[in-house]
Amino acid sequence: MKIQNKIPIGGFHKQSLIDYPGNISAVIFTCGCNFSCNYCHNPQLIDSDLKDQSNQLSEDEILEWISQNSQMLDAVVITGGEPTLHSSLPRFIQKIKQFGIKLKLDTNGTNPNMLEKLIADGLVDYVAMDIKAPLSLLKYRKVVGDKIDDPLLQKVMQSVKILNRKLIDCEFRTTADESLSVNDFIAIAGEISGKYYIQHRTDRNNVSIKTAKIENLKEIKAKMPANLNLFLRG
Numbered sequence: 001m002k003i004q005n006k007i008p009i010g011g012f013h014k015q016s017l018i019d020y021p022g023n024i025s026a027v028i029f030t031c032g033c034n035f036s037c038n039y040c041h042n043p044q045l046i047d048s049d050l051k052d053q054s055n056q057l058s059e060d061e062i063l064e065w066i067s068q069n070s071q072m073l074d075a076v077v078i079t080g081g082e083p084t085l086h087s088s089l090p091r092f093i094q095k096i097k098q099f100g101i102k103l104k105l106d107t108n109g110t111n112p113n114m115l116e117k118l119i120a121d122g123l124v125d126y127v128a129m130d131i132k133a134p135l136s137l138l139k140y141r142k143v144v145g146d147k148i149d150d151p152l153l154q155k156v157m158q159s160v161k162i163l164n165r166k167l168i169d170c171e172f173r174t175t176a177d178e179s180l181s182v183n184d185f186i187a188i189a190g191e192i193s194g195k196y197y198i199q200h201r202t203d204r205n206n207v208s209i210k211t212a213k214i215e216n217l218k219e220i221k222a223k224m225p226a227n228l229n230l231f232l233r234g
């Protein structure tokens, strides 16, 4: 996948009340992802041909809109795809932050170096990191497909450690994929601290497919570490 200097943007929602809880946010969807989750709601973004920008919005158009409407916004959310695939993300965020609004980043955790730098430079106010499965290659592959290898999983682990330091407001979240058991959720919980959201798995038409595992929420909650606040979303 060729990563370009300007971030290829596959979607833009001008206002949302749900993507950054408690905030009115604009949501930017970047193209390209290094995972291939079977429940992905934005599959058209995963393998976007980054050379073909004919149907993409430009950074400049979006920045212009934000600059003219920043008084209507508390925040901008950057999601994907996987935003941290793009080396120009920090530069883009810097431009957004000049408008004096908050920034939330959604990430799958595969670029810990960029994540750490964004936090150190004060460019993000909130991070939501997907933790797709217990941190083993076998379990992760069942959810994200075989694009992940050991070095990439190590990067996910590094991102977990960075967010566990609680230098920034953040959450971990797991979609209740059917491959996950109660013990898997408990294993994930053992790796993280702070806020943990379990999200209903939905199909691509946003129809909820509840799994037996998520209905065992009480059992999961009872076995969670005390330092974790568990939430159910969706």
Ligand code: SF4
Residues within 6 Å of the ligand: 033, 034, 035, 036, 037, 039, 040, 041, 042, 043, 046, 080, 081, 082, 108, 130
């Ligand atoms: S990490 Fe997110 S964007 Fe990428 S394939 Fe999985 S659900 Fe889709």
